[in-house]
Amino acid sequence: MQDQIDAMRAKEISPRELLIAGQLRPARSGAVLEVLSPLNGKHLTTIADAGKEDVEAACLSARAAFDSGVWSRAAPAHRKKVLLQLADLIERDALKLAVLGVRDNGTEISMALKAEPMSAASTFRYYAELIDKVYGEIAPSQSDVLALVHKQAVGVVAAIVPWNFPLMIGAWKIAPALAAGNSVVLKPAEAASLSLLRIAELALEAGVPPGVFNVVTGRGPVAGEALGLSMHVDVLAFTGSGGVGRKLLEYSARSNLKRVYLELGGKSPNIVFADAPDLEKAAKVAAYGIFRNSGQVCIAGSRLLVEAPIADEFAAKVAKIAATMKVGDPLDLTTEAGAINSEAQLSRSLGFTSRATTEGAELLTGGSRILQETGGWFMAPTVLSKVRPDMEVARNEVFGPVLAVMPFDDEAAAIRIANDTEFGLASAVWTSNLSRAHRMVQAVRAGVVHVNTYGGSDLTVPLGGVKQSGNGHDKSPHALDKYLDLKTAWIQL
């Protein structure tokens, strides 16, 4: 497989256009954005820089397609057939899609292969299979009335997604939205648009009618804002930072009160008690739970809470693993942590690290830019010990390869530190004590609490956060609820 990847790595990528009403077209203004490769910092290609008028055209095309009924009123069995075909096409092109995505966003290919096209294909298959099993209800109302509760597509769904796992996160929104019969306008991140544009082309090939799935690329504050303010969008599904999430709520309030679902950031605690069943395994999983994709993972276990008597020894174990992880060429199948997506993100991670050491944290490993000679954006996996809960690196999301290790004295302290955050996305607890495990699952405020593992998940379970990590859920049958409205028919007999 490495030979095939190497054959693709240098292929020129032609400039990419918007996909509106089934047609590829440039932005009306003709503007483009340059895409730089995280692998070497050089020009990769350009994407269209959509303006407000392009976004409005995409929304109108989505609205017209929805109102025509060509997809929204098609039998669920038909939508299922088309989306299963799309899943097959994604799988057919999986390697090409993965390489394209990696050249754009820098994730290591070993992870991208699993988490990107294959996961997107499974997601389309999951919601395709689900949609012809969704029933309405007959309400237990009075006997001279027949009261029906229908589940109907909401209309036009806008999806705005980040750059870390564009296909996986994109599919988590697009697949249930399309399966339910909605039309979609997708805005990928500036730094990870290429593979999603290709998926939209595959959707056309699979038989999704023109106008049902549109893609507008461009700048968040322009194209994203226009989507947020559009009067033609009924639901806005977002994954990204809390700052942008706040803006989307404002856009909704200033326009048509569209429903806004937010999947935001995290500062997830990975809590290790001294009675963990296997401390060697816990150390390895803790390292991989933060450093894969160079920490650019929303559920990354970025706070490692360790019971005080074993804290120093455990931190040293994790640091040793971190120091031997293979960081580098994202297109090498043996690489364990790829590039940082942008130079700005690299500087941000370095800045957090140096401020943490100034505040008194101890740098056990990493802390610097590496592989500078490649021109790419790489950072050594970084472990900081003796971090206090009030330090910036313990409170703010870095979204880079930086782990903050914090000791705790007992279970109550572990819970207090774990919950002392504005976020509530993921978490884990390592213990052999079954009662303690259950107590921790109840006490930690997060969308998921892993026990004796970190990050395990599949499509059957919802992913979402509490507190400022967002609202609503991706994955599982629950995600369909975001894209279906309830409508009552009250029939007097």
Ligand code: NAD
């Ligand atoms: P970001 O918020 O900067 O950007 C996300 C998307 O919003 C991009 O498409 C961007 O163009 C768009 N955008 C930016 N400004 C906008 C505006 N004013 N109006 C409308 N859209 C705008 O996030 P990012 O840097 O791409 O991704 C990293 C963040 O995403 C982290 O906080 C991470 O935790 C979060 N994330 C969360 C999850 C989850 O499931 N909870 C998953 C992955 C990433």
